Amino acid sequence: MCLTTLPGLNHTPVARAEPSPSPPYQPPPVPVDPNAEVLELKKGAQLAPPVVVDILSVSTDLSGDSGREESNDNIKLTLQSEVLFAKDSANLGARADARITEAAREIGQNSPRKITIHGFTDNLGTYAHGKALSTRRAEAVRKALAAQLGTSATSYETVGKSEDDPVADNSTEEGRKKNRRVEISFARGAGE
Template sequence: MSDSMSAATLRSRPAHLAAVTLLTASLVTGLTVTHAHADPSPSAPPGSTTTSPPPTVDSNSPGLKLGDGATLAPARVIDIKSVVEDLGGEERREDTNSDVKFALQAEVLFGKDSAKLNAEAASRIKAIADEILAQKATKIRVFGFTDDLGSYEHGKVLSKKRADAVQQELNKSLDSSVTFEIRGYSEDYPIADNDSEEGRKKNRRVEVSFPRGDAPASASEN
């Protein structure tokens, strides 16, 4: 509900209004492309989202301008997803009010058709490990994905090996209290169109996701 909306407009609405509190996740600074939107049906693999409890709303607050006789419906939370990419789209961060997810394109981590990390990969993965520590997360999901070129089974093996490699590098910076869920999804769950090389490049990726803690979001430096 916009603060600039007039009382006359509000009085013209139905008596029972839903009070919706939008919890906007903190955005990473130092990166360039940002937007936030409701995400009722995310395309991420199963198990990567959770639901937050609704906030407390005072229906008698003088700041709520309702028409005479109007009352508030029970409060509910709409998940807001903020998405931040670097200029080349090589690294993508998504924040909701419950989770943080990083997606790294395979080209910045591995050679073609390889699961061996390159020299640049360690610093990128270390930045993600630092965020995991800042959020005090102990359950980490590492999922690998490919495009739809080649066989599905080859993609399944390659995506799993790449996820394993990222997990092993993350583990160098984390302690023994952290547990991992590691999967290779091959070409499943694309985030772009596989009909173009630009889209396939986005689909060849490794995602690292974990629950949000109380710490504010911080920027990872590339």
């Protein structure tokens, strides 16, 4: 608010409201069913504060046998196990060569200091069997990448995750197929 004197009126100050800036646009709240089971919190629990996720893009090739997630800092390549390995095997198959070459090319363009390779299985069989198989598969991918990238200052971490961290429902074959995968993660650009 500012005070202004008007001419010819004994210079009496008059209050005049200045236009206030418009508030930033706020989308209307999303209607939420407070009785929905998926939204129930245990007594005394609170929601975590909201966070901003920095994913720039997520893509999958048309055949569905590989995917790519890219954030401001990292790149994660996902290769489906059916493309890399025969059933219950950790030996790379003939179709794996092209996918490993593509991954090696992208890794080479970014020159990361560390590459993390996670192997995953579905929930069929024992957890211990899945752990051993996923570890051997992650190690097979590591060896193939190292052979293509040559000796460098890059270190590798391989982890067998068995059925942990599924990306789909293990109760269907389609879901189990998505869960059988190898993920290759590394920092964007040179170094971490």
